[in-house]
Amino acid sequence: MKNFNRIASFLFLITCSFSDAFAQGNSLLWEISGKGSTDTSYLFGTIHIRDKRVFNLGDSTYYAINKTRALFGELNIQNKSEIKKYASDIMMPAGTSLKTLLSASDYKVVKKYCKKHLGVYAILINKVKPIFISAVISSNLLKKDEKNELDTYLQEYAAKQGKTIGGLETVKEQMAVLNKLSLQEQANILLDQITNIEEEKVMMEHMLQIYLSESLDSLDVLVQSDSSSSEEFDEAILNERNKIMVERMETQIRNQPTFFAVGAAHLAGDKGLIMLLRKKGYNVRPVKRK
Numbered sequence: 001m002k003n004f005n006r007i008a009s010f011l012f013l014i015t016c017s018f019s020d021a022f023a024q025g026n027s028l029l030w031e032i033s034g035k036g037s038t039d040t041s042y043l044f045g046t047i048h049i050r051d052k053r054v055f056n057l058g059d060s061t062y063y064a065i066n067k068t069r070a071l072f073g074e075l076n077i078q079n080k081s082e083i084k085k086y087a088s089d090i091m092m093p094a095g096t097s098l099k100t101l102l103s104a105s106d107y108k109v110v111k112k113y114c115k116k117h118l119g120v121y122a123i124l125i126n127k128v129k130p131i132f133i134s135a136v137i138s139s140n141l142l143k144k145d146e147k148n149e150l151d152t153y154l155q156e157y158a159a160k161q162g163k164t165i166g167g168l169e170t171v172k173e174q175m176a177v178l179n180k181l182s183l184q185e186q187a188n189i190l191l192d193q194i195t196n197i198e199e200e201k202v203m204m205e206h207m208l209q210i211y212l213s214e215s216l217d218s219l220d221v222l223v224q225s226d227s228s229s230s231e232e233f234d235e236a237i238l239n240e241r242n243k244i245m246v247e248r249m250e251t252q253i254r255n256q257p258t259f260f261a262v263g264a265a266h267l268a269g270d271k272g273l274i275m276l277l278r279k280k281g282y283n284v285r286p287v288k289r290k
Contacts, residue, residue: 026214027286028264029061030274032253034283039257041068043249043273043284045264046154047211052145054211055153058289068257071158072249073151075174076167078159086171090132092183097126098133101187113137113194130186131178134193141201142208154261166252168245168262177241180233214289216268239271246276253282 032041042064047054065071076082092098099107114122114133121136146153155165181189193200210218245262252258267274277284 029287035281042259050146051143060289068259070164070258072166089175130190
């Protein structure tokens, strides 16, 4: 399941590079200060799921949100109009379908699984890009205790407190990253996922347990345990995005104290957000959640 491990991590954690020399330790919540800033901002590692176990945020997290004036996620999920604007990007181009990308026997395997497990979504397998079908399959393997994913919950909570809500990326930019995977690669990933679905269930639970332990380095080791994606995709999904994010974070920090909530694996590594902020002169220290 090498191909799918990378994509699953993108969808639920977001990847980053690992280096023992830059180990971050056990923390999901980080305080950002210094570089002439009189106010404190925060960085929090999220996971894009609805399992109730990840919603035990602790008083420190709520304190950090309430102390700041804005909450910025990867995307501004509250901006429904922008999300709808790019809804068509999830659709297959004219003349292409999953059936044309897989052999007859492989297509039969995917169709049979989707018909059994995806309900109405099964009719979309030839219309929607395979990577998004993979995302639906993965989400169905996880518990859905809460109404919304953690990211959405955090933005809704902050909005109710009167905080400004924003995003470090646009929908267009995130779509561009996914589009670096060819449709054939996406179809192969979907087939690999379904063929090895039991292994994926184990992997997803293992990933969740590591997240709950708050070990950024262990999360990164898990993500980096395979290197099957193209170098171009790895660069786009990680380093290029982190560089853009940290520039926009710095602009926002100068503007107002902000709580940043992004995929947990964006935080670690020598090219992760924690080290990038430190290289820019900020003090970034872990905050114990309690």
